Amino acid sequence: MKLQQLRYIWEVAHHDLNVSATAQSLFTSQPGISKQIRLLEDELGVEVFARSGKHLTRVTPAGERIINTAGEILRKCESIKQIAQEFSNERKGTLSIATTHTQARYALPPVISNFIRQYPDVSLHMHQGTPTQIAEMAADGTVDFAIATEGLELFGDLVMMPCYRWNRCVIVPQGHPLTKVGKLTLETLAEHPIVTYVFGFTGRSKLDEAFSQRGLSPKVVFTAADADVIKTYVRLGLGVGIVAKMAVDPKLDADLVMLDAGELFEPSVTKLGFRRGTFLRGFMCDFIEAFAPHLERKILAQAIQCRNKAELEELFQGVELPEH
DSSP, X not given: OOHHHHHHXXXXXXXXXXXXXXXXXXXXXXXXXXXXXXXXXXXXXXXXXXXXXXXXXXXXXXXXXXXXXXXXXXHHHHHHHHHHHHHHOTTOEEEEEEEOHHIIIIISHHHHHHHHHHOTTEEEEEEEOOHHHHHHHHHTTSOSEEEESSSGGGOTTEEEEEEEEEOEEEEEETTOGGGGOSSOOHHHHHTSOEEEEOTTSXXXXXXXXXXXXXXXXXXXXXXXXXXXXXXXXXXXXXXXXEEEGGGOOTTTTTTEEEEEOTTTXXXXXXXXXXXXXXXXXXXXXXXXXXXXXTOOHHHHHHXXXXXXXXXXXXXXXXXXXXXX
């Protein structure tokens, strides 16, 4: 059994069983991958993939467990490389982050800008996706860090740490009736068509909970994952926008009126997560602390030692999170 064979079955499974696409991503030949997979199956005495002619059709039950274990082995190997790199050149390497549009557009730019100046030899890669996709990428080792407000709690093998609190605001065009309301309420909001985030994005669950607890059924006429898209349709008069407060720029959005909705909705918490067992290089720790100053190395070391979600929550209980 070779590490190369384990990498091949892992990659094929994560390329929708497309051996040709896997070969392209690994800069090798399709016949070579097929041959190595067959050799591994012959050695193990079980099929990892079921076939129809020359085509792979599905992962077998035995294959699922083998591929999962192969993933763990490959991640351990990557940790060994990270350890070696840290001691050979602590200021050179790669850092990959998966996050949502809101984080990438509004929360991360100053952190990333300063990080690149501090570590010019670290190659930084950003991936965007849904919260579930983001958590999956961190869980399977595609990225080092996942940064999101929703979805990370679905994956128990992630070490999740709270970074900051934030809340929402209502945005409307100049002259909108809501600009003349003395005190904004959920009942008043529910009388208007609403434009907001897709469910599962950027704290949308908090918004739905707030209306539900008051027995209200808001008319959500348009949803998007991108606050800039939401603002565009608010400008077109499609409805009242509800977005993260950090997504409104006083200068760029001067044509819109921002109404504070902090008292209407529970604040949300953005978290950063990484796989259990990940070796955090020095520049990774510096990135985390730049993004969330309360996450100093001492706290990171304690978080890594936590065995489950309950211990993590206890560690951060009472910690005053910054507001964004």
